[in-house]
Amino acid sequence: MMCAATAGQRGRRVLLVDHRAKVGEKIRISGGGRCNFTNLHTTHRAYLSKNPDFCRSALSRFTPSDFIALVEKHGIRYHEKTLGQLFCDEAATQVIDLLVALCREGNVEWRAPCEVKKVTREGECFRLATSEGDLEADSVVVATGGLTVPKIGATPFGYQLAEQFGLAVVPPRPALVPLTFAPEFREQFGGLSGVSVDAEVWCGEGRFRESVLFTHHGLSGPAILQISSYWQQGEAVQPIHLNLLPGVDAKAWLFQRRRSKALLATVLAERLPKRLAQQWCKTHGLDRSVAQLSDRALEDAAKALQDWTVQPAGTLGYDKAEATLGGVDTRGLSSKTMEATAVKGLYFVGEVVDVTGHLGGFNFQWAWASGHAAGESA
Secondary structure (H helix, E strand, C coil), rough: HHHHHHHCCCCCCCCCECCCCCCHHHHHHHHHHHHHHEEEECCCHEEECCCCCCEEEEEEECCHHHHHHHHHHHHCCEEEEECEEEEEECCCCCHHHHHHHHHHHHEEEEEEECCCEEEECCCEEEEEECCEEEECCCCEEEEECCCCCCCCCCHHHHHHHHHHCCCCCCEEEEEEEEEEEEEHHHHHHHHCCCEEEEEEEEEEEEEEEEEEEEEEEEEEEEHHHHHCCCCCCCCCCCCEEEEEECCCCCHHHHHCCCCCCEEEHHCCCCCCCCCHHHHHHHHHHHHHHEHHHCCCHHHHHHHHHHHHCEEEEEECCCCCCEEEEEEEEEEEEEECCCCCCCCCCCCCCCEEEEECCCCCCHHHHCCCCCCCCCCCCC
């Protein structure tokens, strides 16, 4: 819709084709129904891609301020939640209405539901075979998204179309998704479902400090969703690391309590949820009083609390993921226009491209920015 509106407002004749009857469903269900529509701290560093610099151009030419200006122009009240995340005060449908209004201003035509069955190139134009008849166009913009939440229409069509025209595709996988753990871990910690803790989590080049939520399946919460994008399923050894006492010198703190007759779990419960403290000590064989632990045992406990290493078994998949990692390889696209460099008139924007943002409005900002870039060119 952003691309269609941008192209339409510069005088292009635009037809927006969607295989779903309702447009913007992913917007509607986002942010708990409030749509985290952008992030004030957007930079290229908040994105993962085989080419991390690719997103710079589009992001610099359509910024969070540009989208906020549209939000304010359309009278949508909003608030900052945390870490620069902006949400609608009322409903995500207001953002859909905004985009529909922008399309109306650009005289965009719609066909929905309408399924695109085949796209071919004939000379200088494209021919699209659809469920509503054949279409011809000078330019085709593919904004089909990733594979997340298939129940609202996600399909691999965009990837298949890219490959049909000779573009490489970085293998997609779920991102911003809860992690599952092996039966032993679930047996030990599954009973903590619903317990949340502030923690620092890292894996590979990713490091985040936000809440971690224990679930029946493993771990979730913002910090885990963030780190899931950096965790590579299938590698022989790639655990994730959790610091359960961020901002604390765990060794110094525990040694201050060196003579305490209280259980270590009781002491830890001063800073951690009680049930987590108890289960963590039990699992690590530390269900004794602080005074009963040797200096070495106490030092090892402090290290383990600040670098608790756990090995995920998998993820909850696309049904529970908030984004798709991978997509159309950016080496085949212009970073300025989003056009395929080897296929004049063919563009790819948004989540279908190998650009995946962190949690917190970054993926919507990439959608607006990449759509705007293509709309200025197509």
